[in-house]
Amino acid sequence: MRSKFCIISIMLLTSCAFAITGEEIINHVDDNLTFNSGAFENRMTIHVGKEVRTKDFISYSKGRDASFAEFTDPPRDKGVKYLKIEDNMWMYLPSVDKIIKISGAMLRQSMMGSDFSYEDALESSKLLDKYTATLVGEETIDKSPCYVLDLTAKVKDVTYYQRKIWVDKATFVPLKEELFALSGKKLKVMTMGDVKRFGSRYYPTRVTISNLLRKDSMTELITIKADFNARVPAKYFTQAALTK
């Protein structure tokens, strides 16, 4: 009885303390991280144990639904292309001149050997479509005051049943995210940094992700160049662009 009372009083207190709701925060985050079109130059650094591998790629996006990426370095991966249209993903392998559709079990596998899975790369729908967000507190990360949000899946087909997100109060850019399985096991930890301002939006140009199921593994993704006003020709978002 006593503990029940405690919980209720904490719940009352928290809802009074924050004027902003979880959903509003996530909406702000979405505003920052989605764009109508963009052109990027990126560098992915994969750390596994002592080994470090760097991969460069350029990417184009159109809205939430379409994106295209082409690897330019190292020579081994040069010419590898990915195309994502809505929930579909294709990969082009220049060594055999073949397009492979990434589907089924493959989606959960590592993308280019990184800690990102194909599924992570595919994720495009708004978080609020699949999760209910609750503001659970405030914490400070790297001197930035943050909202702490708990997201719980409201649909079944999600890889991460639960997410915990730390969102910077000033910029509405998430600075840290933890991803959990239905069992409660922590699967991945992401951190976002080097937040830069592009017009009215704040965008993290450095993302690190650790797949906790892999031993000693961390991937860092740096956006070297970002152009949110780029006019990206539609031809990039077709399968024909893969083989060119």
Place this chain on the structure above:
Amino acid sequence: MFKIALRNIFRNKRRSILTGLSISVAVMIAVYLWSLISGIMDDMFDNMIRLNVGHVRILNKDYIKRERMLPLEANIPNYLEAEKVIAEDPDVTLSVGRIKFGVLLENEGNNKPVFGTGIVPAAESRISNLDKKIVEGRMIEDDQEEMNIGVNMAQDLGLKLGDTLTVVTQTAYGSITAMNLKIVGIFSFGVQSIDKTTFYMPLSKAQQLLDLSNSVTEIFVYVKDKNKAPQAARTIQAALEKAYPGQYTAQAWQDQDILYFYMTIARNVYGGLYFLVLFLASFTILNTMFMSVLERTKEIGMMKSLGMKNRQVMGVVLLEALLIGTIASFIGAIWGAGVSYYLAVVGIDFTATFEKMGTLNFPLSYVYRAIFSWGIIFFGFCMGVLFSLLAAIPPAIRAAQMEPTEALREI
């Protein structure tokens, strides 16, 4: 006494022949059964050594823990350096690196999980005899984007010589990777699990495909005497431990595979079966000897009343059994030798059976061949004699214990 025993045998020819025949048949079955079992066992061990493990296998310690997953990242980097360490053992005759990896092969909509193996083509004639098992086309050559596939895999996926197959798999770092390989040869080892699910490609190309330059996942080591592999494994292990502390493990073929464990069990089961056959045969001998003792109750009574001692009566019956047993076992052993010889040369073809059973992940050949060995035949003969003698003991005791007066009264 010997005369009496001999006379007894010839007096009732039908009974003697019947007893002898049952002994002969039992010995024959025992001989060829054991030949066949030895043949199957040897074949399994031989296949296992040639195709799966080598005499001693060097692996990364992390690899062993997850061997079923074929973890490419737990490999042996700069394996040529490690081979130098291995070569320091004077018993080593050959060491060669390999990479085994999983692939989902796809051809015209047929998907099939198979195992790719990167090999050094030149060394393979001393390992798997791949060069002699090519039934169509030729063996792969080093540094070429070529492959040899098993005859059953070709059937299952509808592939033929000259086709190019796209092999899609993951690199040691988890990226998707692919290579076009031309089928230059089709092999048939006569081993279901290999012919159906394995393809061979040059090691250098496998390294390129899997992003494993200068690395392999296993090193097969061959030593002068395969029975001394465990000692060699210890020597190599010690040398590797010195050069690469805590990195690698050297496993002798005798103590690495779970398969070996099963095979030991199988050998015991077959051994038990063998003795069961002899045991059942000894019952027929027991039975016929009892019959012959009962039939001759009167006779025995007579002998006893004429002053024959118990020991002598027993001796007559046992001698009779020994004589029949020896002759019958000899005949049986010759029959058994004939059958074993036939099975050793021609073998029993299980192709049809295995096709019905589907893929077995067991290194069994399609054709079982027995081993023809004088040792097995002689052993069978001795067992025959021994069991006939043993089976004659209870009736002999019975005969000895008869009361002469009672025995004479019997009709």
